[in-house]
Amino acid sequence: MAYMTDGYYSDAAAHAPADARVAFIRRTYLHLFGAILAFAGLEAFLLSLPGINDFMAGMFGAGRLGWLVVIGLFIAVSFVANKWAQSETSEATQYLGLGLYVAVEAVVFLPLLWIASTFPQFAGKNLIETAALLTLLVFGGLTAAVFITKQDFSFLRTALTVGGFMALGLVLASLIFGFSLGIVFVLFVLALACGYIIYDTSNVLHHYRTTQHVAAALALFSSVALLFYYILRLLMYTSSDD
Numbered sequence: 001m002a003y004m005t006d007g008y009y010s011d012a013a014a015h016a017p018a019d020a021r022v023a024f025i026r027r028t029y030l031h032l033f034g035a036i037l038a039f040a041g042l043e044a045f046l047l048s049l050p051g052i053n054d055f056m057a058g059m060f061g062a063g064r065l066g067w068l069v070v071i072g073l074f075i076a077v078s079f080v081a082n083k084w085a086q087s088e089t090s091e092a093t094q095y096l097g098l099g100l101y102v103a104v105e106a107v108v109f110l111p112l113l114w115i116a117s118t119f120p121q122f123a124g125k126n127l128i129e130t131a132a133l134l135t136l137l138v139f140g141g142l143t144a145a146v147f148i149t150k151q152d153f154s155f156l157r158t159a160l161t162v163g164g165f166m167a168l169g170l171v172l173a174s175l176i177f178g179f180s181l182g183i184v185f186v187l188f189v190l191a192l193a194c195g196y197i198i199y200d201t202s203n204v205l206h207h208y209r210t211t212q213h214v215a216a217a218l219a220l221f222s223s224v225a226l227l228f229y230y231i232l233r234l235l236m237y238t239s240s241d242d
Contacts, residue, residue: 012206012207012208012209013025013204013205013208013209013210013212014205014206014207016210020210021210023210024208024210024213025204025205027213028204028208028213028216028217028220029217029220031098031213031214031216031217032217032220032221032224034217035098035102035217035218035221036221036224038099038102039102039105039106039109039221039225042102042103042106043106043109043110043113046106046107046110047110047113047114047117052114053118056110056111056114059111060111068172068175068176070108071171071172071175073104074104074108077100077101077104078101078104078222080097080100081097081098081100081101081104081218082097082101082215082218083097084096084097084100085097085098085101085214085215085218086212086215088211091214094214094215095214097214097215097218098214098217098218098221101218101221101222102221105221105222105225109225109229112229112232112233112236113128113232115236116128116232116236121239122236122239125235125239127232127235127236127239128232130235131228131231131232131235132228134231135224135227135228135231138194138197138227138231139197139224139227142194142197142198142201143197143201145198146198146201146202146205147201147205150205151202152202152205152206153198153199153201153202154199154202154203154206154207156195156198156199156202157199159195160192160195160196160199163188163192163195164192167185167188167189167192170185183234183237186230186233186234186237187234189226189230190227190230190231190234192226193223193226193227193230194227196222196223196226197220197223197224197227199223200216200219200220200222200223201220203216203219204216204220
């Protein structure tokens with residue numbers, strides 16, 4: 001069904017006038033950039049807190065049950081944040097959803113970033129900075145490929161959904177039964193993250209409405225964060241073997 005927005009009828013930004021489409025894309029990526037800056041700022045703040053080492057020791061001391069609770073809360077909060085970001089009735093609710101998602105991602109990432117920045121075997125290797133640079137390069141390359149080809153990659157949705165549930169199931173199983181996932185799993189999720197970036201970027205071009213820049217930015221941020229997390233894990237795997 002068509003809808004009225006910015007003075008024209010359309011069902012996606014792809015069918016909007018060129019200036020409205022460009023404005024939507026610009027807003028989306030500006031919000032993505034803002035979300036990344038907010039995430040980096042939150043992590044820097046959390047890692048600088050005076051009691052961070054004791055807090056991290058408590059988190060790891062909670063064992064597998066504690067991590068299961070964290071994952072459960074992350075899934076629940078992410079669901080709420082996405083719903084809010086997609087709100088058609090309140091722009092404030094959209095921003096609240098994006099902000100909530102960035103905040104919960106910062107908490108989930110904190111243990112890995114703390115390990116990478118404090119453990120002796122990673123000292124002086126600048127793993128976080130390297131992971132950030134590699135994430136930027138991969139994201140930029142995939143984004144450019146989608147924009148240049150202008151292909152609609154929405155057909156990837158089923159495969160990505162199945163892959164995402166597989167990855168989540170393996171994470172939960174590893175926590176419940178206490179086995180290590182290993183580097184093969186890391187490479188699998190990296191491929192999955194690249195697929196999500198291609199899929200989300202394609203949706204920006206073909207399927208989001210011009211009023212959905214906040215939701216589009218959240219989807220892209222989620223994929224970029226996933227890519228960064230597992231690039232960092234890969235670097236930590238390879239660095240620990242040095």
